[in-house]
Amino acid sequence: MTKLRAGDWVEVRTKEEILSTLDSSGRFEGLPFMPQMFKYCGKRFKVYKRSHKTCDTVTNTGGRWLPNGIHLELRCDGEAFGGCQAACLIFWKEAWLRPIGESENSVVSLPDHRSECVGRSADKSQCTEEDVFRGTRVGDSAADTEIRYSCQATELPRFTTLARWWDVRQYVEDYTSRNASLGRIACGFAYLAYWHLALAKRARLGHVSRLAYDFFQELRGGIPFPRWKGKIPHRHETPSVTLNLQPGELVRVKTYKEILATVDAENINRGMAFDAELVPYCGGLYKVKTRITRFIDEKTGKMRSLKTPAVILEDVWCRSRYSNCKMFCPRSIYSWWREVWLERVTDTTHEQGLAAAGRLKERSRLGLVDGPHAASGAGKIGAMEH
Numbered sequence: 001m002t003k004l005r006a007g008d009w010v011e012v013r014t015k016e017e018i019l020s021t022l023d024s025s026g027r028f029e030g031l032p033f034m035p036q037m038f039k040y041c042g043k044r045f046k047v048y049k050r051s052h053k054t055c056d057t058v059t060n061t062g063g064r065w066l067p068n069g070i071h072l073e074l075r076c077d078g079e080a081f082g083g084c085q086a087a088c089l090i091f092w093k094e095a096w097l098r099p100i101g102e103s104e105n106s107v108v109s110l111p112d113h114r115s116e117c118v119g120r121s122a123d124k125s126q127c128t129e130e131d132v133f134r135g136t137r138v139g140d141s142a143a144d145t146e147i148r149y150s151c152q153a154t155e156l157p158r159f160t161t162l163a164r165w166w167d168v169r170q171y172v173e174d175y176t177s178r179n180a181s182l183g184r185i186a187c188g189f190a191y192l193a194y195w196h197l198a199l200a201k202r203a204r205l206g207h208v209s210r211l212a213y214d215f216f217q218e219l220r221g222g223i224p225f226p227r228w229k230g231k232i233p234h235r236h237e238t239p240s241v242t243l244n245l246q247p248g249e250l251v252r253v254k255t256y257k258e259i260l261a262t263v264d265a266e267n268i269n270r271g272m273a274f275d276a277e278l279v280p281y282c283g284g285l286y287k288v289k290t291r292i293t294r295f296i297d298e299k300t301g302k303m304r305s306l307k308t309p310a311v312i313l314e315d316v317w318c319r320s321r322y323s324n325c326k327m328f329c330p331r332s333i334y335s336w337w338r339e340v341w342l343e344r345v346t347d348t349t350h351e352q353g354l355a356a357a358g359r360l361k362e363r364s365r366l367g368l369v370d371g372p373h374a375a376s377g378a379g380k381i382g383a384m385e386h
Helices: 015-019 035-040 129-134 168-176 182-197 207-220 256-260 278-283 349-367
Strands: 009-012 044-050 053-055 063-065 070-073 089-093 097-099 249-255 285-296 303-313 342-345
Touching: 015 044, 015 129, 035 097, 249 303
Parallel strands: none
Antiparallel strands: 009 044, 009 097, 044 070, 053 063, 070 089, 249 285, 249 342, 285 303
């Protein structure tokens, strides 16, 4: 199959075609096909990004290679996973997709090792929907005191391989796949060069470098240095605010300086990190997409709850602009926000217009050309039970 690129249109293959690619545990080359993906069979979607690489949020090894991976503008609804609210972007394999214009009778390409039942009849070795649903749980749920889930996020290290940051092939594919423009790639490497060569990452020696960075960015209307440290001493209590924000409400993200006053020296507020990838959104107006209280811990597969709820904002996700060893990762994990970092705005037509205009201006200023479903190690942003 010709490699798909961002912006291409595809049709998800039929349920029968996809099942024929899966092993008895509902996986293709280690990548789980999740139950909620069945409802998209036979429908057409635009390719959001080519997921030739991704970030490791399970073992934190950095960037990972994913052969023939694709992201459509589709996110996990959590229905098969205990109501998890993380809304992760779904991974697809090219073998599950048919480019628009390709013959409907085209053959699905299967890996040589797919069948675990060589010599058995096709109907007996065929993966079923029940196998796919069964693959969402780990072990014997009846015997376990707590359910352990298995999804694409928890299994990520098993269907990917380590990608070194210096492997130039990934950046070439970032560009040829239309995932990132040359301008965005150049800006990313310019930031990294400054981060390392000007010693900006050093706590004391880099202070002047960070000030110089901010001065230059202020002159050109750019984003301030994204890795300043919080003002509260580490392990000291951080503030909390209860706004009880609901989906659809309009909020203003506080300024970067105001947010730094709410996090400790590790940029943590009550167990949740304020990551560098959130800095570009400071000062902007956004609508609340959802309140988040439940999510699957990708390291254990167990459901966890936030004692202090967070919110997800519309069109706000990690763009991997400052993520060092995983630059330009297309995974687009939704950012999570503490309410103390936000201010409620009266929901008027005028202010909604300002919000829309502000987002357009911001997207133009930042060179953001991603689609509407595009969060740091962000995303779940190191959320803890606090």
